[in-house]
Amino acid sequence: MLRPRLIVLLLLFFLFAAPPPLAAAETRILAATFPLWLVARNVVRDVPDLRVDLLIPAGAGCPHNYALSPRDLLRLAGADILILNGGGLDAYIPRMARNDPAAGEKSPRILEAAAALRGHARANPHFFASPSLSALLAERMGAALAEQDPGHAQLYARNAGAYAREMRELARQFAALGNRLGHPSILVQHDVFDYLAADAGLTVAGAIQIHEGQEPSAARLLSLRGQLRGVAAVVLEPQTPDRAGRMLAEEGGVPLVLLDPVAAGPEDAPLEYFSQVMRHNLQALESALGNP
Template sequence: MNVRRLIPSTALAGAVALGIVALSACAGTSDAADGGNEGKLDVVASFYPMQYLAEQIGGGHVAVNTLTKPGVEPHDLELKPKQIGELGEADVILYLKGIQPAVDEAIAQAGVKNTVDAATLTTLEAHGTAVGGHEGESAEEHAAHAGEEHAEEEAGHDHGSEAGADPHIWLDPVKYAEVAKGVGSALEKADPAHAADYKKNTDTLVKKLGDLNTDFANGLKNTGTKTFITTHSAFGYLAERYGLDQEGISGIDPESEPSPARIKELQDKAKKEKVTTVFFETLASDKTARTLASDTGLKTDVLDPLEGITDASKGDDYIEVMRSNLTALQKALGAK
């Protein structure tokens, strides 16, 4: 995580106070401005994966405001006083601690009763630069292997709710479903009058995620290789879920620069593991990925970490983009 983007606590506290005072003076005007949102549950989502859950589960009973607008890299988000003030006016806040330090600190200052940290709704794990199942290893052996092999590259990264924890839980449909259930319960508690609808919508979404998980499991069961290379290690949970080996160029932090030794390691691994493709993403630079692919004679393709939906996304929502990711992985891994 780029610590240079952290907002000093004193400055943030002042911004929170100003924002909350400004909005408190005209409470309810945000509903009028949005047109037709009066009477709905005001939900603030930190970035797209939380927005999607709020919209799918909340349906017509919620008005969702997302702090991270389309095209903005979530890790780089810097909050404006107005956004911080909106946090204090929210009925429910949905966020994922560890992805956006500026958001984490603003939420801590906002003091909203119904604040939901998605990281507490499932189990987080530590994923190194290389994650996923190494053939013949037990889970314990793999964890030891990953920790030893990449301890140096992970040093200094605090990108999860706990030191070393990987926050990219939404890229595993099973873990995302666990989060969805927790979000559903939170909305039921915040708005008991519509609890039945939230429960129904949660069940519908969990069913969709279950079907998605089945498609991934079946689609990636028989492949020519289990190894794929990505711009940064966002796909640790996905790789672990489906028995794959993710090799990240830049580790979990998308802004870190790979060492020459890491590039050489990836080149060697690509040849040994019969890797065909280097994946890049829509919201981060693809320069290093394309250079590595060119130097190693590999193809390039998009594997979307779904941190935001833009016109460049291969789908209009989470399910569609995840299915595009599955198709890309099947092609790259030589699925049979």
């Protein structure tokens, strides 16, 4: 029989000398964009042996023209599950990372948000800026992850349910505000706000930039000036050039509202970042349009 002291020594040896258990079994989820990363982190909350990383840098903004670095490609290759936006927003993520039989067993499993929301989101891929579609996305993501990892199905369902409730409450507040404001019409910087406007019952009269990040031509500015009639506000985003929007608002005597579509944010964004920003958006709309 082993002496107690020897047993303690052996236990200490195994505790400190053995490699960390389950390290190899950790599931790596890679979210392509900042808003998807926020939803995924909420949905996997408290699920053990699983981590969610972000592919496109948090501060990159609406990633229409992002160029993947060699480091990004390595991270893609190491992912078990890849969450894509889809709808053309992140189409440059290479085919080898998609469910391509030629890529072999190492290719990550793909969850595409646009496909998960089919029937609810139209061709515009900016559904992430809408609380009501974020709610649905959290539920669909939770169901898809539960299918992959049935052992934690209840946890995914609990998390997705809680996040969806929070998002639907936000959507309800946007709808109530839109009602109070009499469903005003807005001119936006790029077409990122279509679904948020739908939640709030606002009409999008048009977008200033046809290609995101590109200031409009002189001819387009002229036609936009014509569209300002009946517009209650010009909506700008914190992360994109806004010279044309500011000029149009000033010339037309139309209020400017800065709304954040949460396409980007800080690297250390807390789990409730989306809600925090959306509450600021509610306040920004209210203070610009609430007291005519």
